Amino acid sequence: MMEAALFDLDGTLINSELRSMAVWRMLLARHGVDHDDAVLRRFMGRRGSDVLPEVMPGADVRALIAEIMSYYDSPDLPDIVPVPGAAELVRRVADHGSPLALVTSAHREWAEERLADLGVADLVRTIVSAEDVVVGKPDPSGYLAAARLLDVEPVRCVVFEDSLAGVAAARAAGMACVAVATTHDPGELAHADLVIPDMSGIDWPLTELRVV
Numbered sequence: 001m002m003e004a005a006l007f008d009l010d011g012t013l014i015n016s017e018l019r020s021m022a023v024w025r026m027l028l029a030r031h032g033v034d035h036d037d038a039v040l041r042r043f044m045g046r047r048g049s050d051v052l053p054e055v056m057p058g059a060d061v062r063a064l065i066a067e068i069m070s071y072y073d074s075p076d077l078p079d080i081v082p083v084p085g086a087a088e089l090v091r092r093v094a095d096h097g098s099p100l101a102l103v104t105s106a107h108r109e110w111a112e113e114r115l116a117d118l119g120v121a122d123l124v125r126t127i128v129s130a131e132d133v134v135v136g137k138p139d140p141s142g143y144l145a146a147a148r149l150l151d152v153e154p155v156r157c158v159v160f161e162d163s164l165a166g167v168a169a170a171r172a173a174g175m176a177c178v179a180v181a182t183t184h185d186p187g188e189l190a191h192a193d194l195v196i197p198d199m200s201g202i203d204w205p206l207t208e209l210r211v212v
Helices: 017-030 037-041 048-055 061-071 086-096 108-118 141-150 164-172
Strands: 004-007 100-103 157-161 176-180 194-196
Touching: 004 086, 004 141, 017 037, 017 061, 048 061, 086 100, 086 108, 100 141, 141 157, 141 164, 157 164, 164 176
Parallel strands: 004 100, 004 157, 157 176, 176 194
Antiparallel strands: none
8 A cells, every 4th residue: 555645846736837838938048049849848847957958058057047046036927826636635645644745856945935835834844856866857866765754665655746757757766656637648648657637536545556
């Protein structure tokens, strides 16, 4: 039976990917970098510090990250809204007494602010953020670190993810994965153990997944 729930943040607990894509588009445009949807999708679920060297070779990644952080106060960006059922599922996991953690490609400050907005910051005390790993998703390091912090075997963890990189990281960590189809077509997420449109109606412990 599953013992622990590991949650991604952007696209999984909150609908923020349109906002994220908007700020990456602003950054690339201001630096004269040609880009299309395929380029922007490379940022989905991954640390900016891992993707920027791929799309802007030789650039000062640290300076670019600082620059993009300054864009988040722009007034015309899309709003951030909760994924339906997300906060309720986090509360169900906590009420059941199961260990839970957040594993995000975002920075810790952003994660803590968004959890507070959701009203679950006091329930999610274990966070593995962009600063906590050497290599980000699709590398499994973040999810394996969360399992160690929770003292739960990876095979007893279920990951909730929305991105291709995140699903790949969960599978590479040897964990079950529930894919939330908020940012990708369900067919793209078929390698997950279960694909759902959002978190509405998801119970805990999960009955749809079985660990042998």
